[in-house]
Amino acid sequence: MRELIVLGTASQVPTRTRNHNGYLLRWDGEGLLFDPGEGTQRQMIHAGVAASSITRICLTHVHGDHCFGLPGVLARMAVDGVAHPVHLHFPASGEEVVRALVGLAGPGIDLRLVPHGAPGEVADGLAVVPLHHRVETYGYRLTEPDGRTLVPERLAAAGLSGPAVGRLQREGRVGAVRLEDVSVPRPGQRFALVMDTAPCPGAEELAEGTDLLVTECTFADEDADLAAAYRHLTAGQAGALAGRGAARTLVLTHFSARYPDTTGLAAQARARAGRATVLAAADLDRVALPRRRAVGAGRG
Structure with missing residues (x-):
């Protein structure tokens, strides 16, 4: 099974209907948890996600809305007796913060810290690419080999x-x-996660040829000045990223609390997303990876 389970869609401030970030990607036998913000453990319960399904935890950066749920998730895994190794990927400059969060959870699982400080593959098929935010930030890309x-x-x-x-x-x-x-020929599938960033070459590289692209969409186009100041994407910039990369499905998330209704954000992204299917995520949504590309179809 390959699907994305959205555990939270808020940016800095959660709302009554949006939890902080959290995204679980089910990819065959693996469960990759990206950016578990505060409250992720409870969202997992609502989504029916077992702690034992997590095999990797991937942090894009160490701002609180992307990692403060880590202690609770790790503690729950220990309570549930998760026996398999769990790899925790994160930017090397955030190691002090990560170790503090891990220390709060206490022992009980086979947790293996995997810091990275440069672009490249960090596990089989899983690569990181630097983004442009206010702290060291990396996006993630999962690639299945062609077969x-x-x-x-x-x-x-x-x-x-x-x-x-x-x-x-x-x-x-x-x-x-x-x-x-x-x-x-059987084209391999590609997934990418682009979180907090201004437009940059790394975001373009991550988006290229993706079957499922998850990207932040913090601000509306009319608030482009705020997006630039805080190094985030507007809805239109998120859509353009998908359009230029010929992404097949674009999932928008990480919304500012100033937008209680994301319909307008989705419309702004859709106007620049080319042929991509555009979805404004809501908490607890499930998004299946699209069917494989037809043989001979280009990636953009």
């Missing part, structure tokens, strides 16, 4: 079945039959 899908009719015509098929997938050839003879 191939077997075509049953071609396998039958080639006389392959049972163990021979497994061997073909492992070795790429069985006798005169090559893997590409009995399969079609």
Whole structure:
């Protein structure tokens, strides 16, 4: 299963209907929790998310609305007896804050700290890219390698079945039959999370060719001066990011409390998002990754 579970959509100040940040990405056997703000543990209960499903926690930066829920989440994992290792990724400059938050949670789980201070891959398929905020901030990108899908009719015509098929997938050839003879390309899926940032090359890189792009949308276009001052995105800038990157689905979040209704923000983003489907997230929304791109379709 691959889906995004939105645990919170508020920026600095939560509201009656919006919790602080929190996003759980279910990606096959992994559960990646991004930016658990205050109240995330309770939101997990409302969303039906078990603490045991979390395998990685990824912090974009150490502002409180993106990390103050960490102690509660870790303590809950300990209470629930989570036995598997949990990797905690975060910007290296925030290590003092992260260690303090981890210390509040106490022991009880196999937590492995993974600081990063430069762009690059931090786990298989998971990469970080620097953004432009008031403190060191990184976005995350999860990429599935391209592969191939077997075509049953071609396998039958080639006389392959049972163990021979497994061997073909492992070795790429069985006798005169090559893997590409009995399969079609399968484009890998791509997910990216872009949080607090002004427009920058890193945000563009993260958005490029994504199937599901989650991005902050703190301010409306008419408040562009505020966005620039605090190094955040406007709705239109978020939409343009998706449009230039040929993203397929854009999920807007991290809304300022000054906008009780996000309809206008979604409209501003949609006007610049190209062919992307644009969703203004609400707390506890679930968003499935789009179906795979058609074979031969470009990424932008």
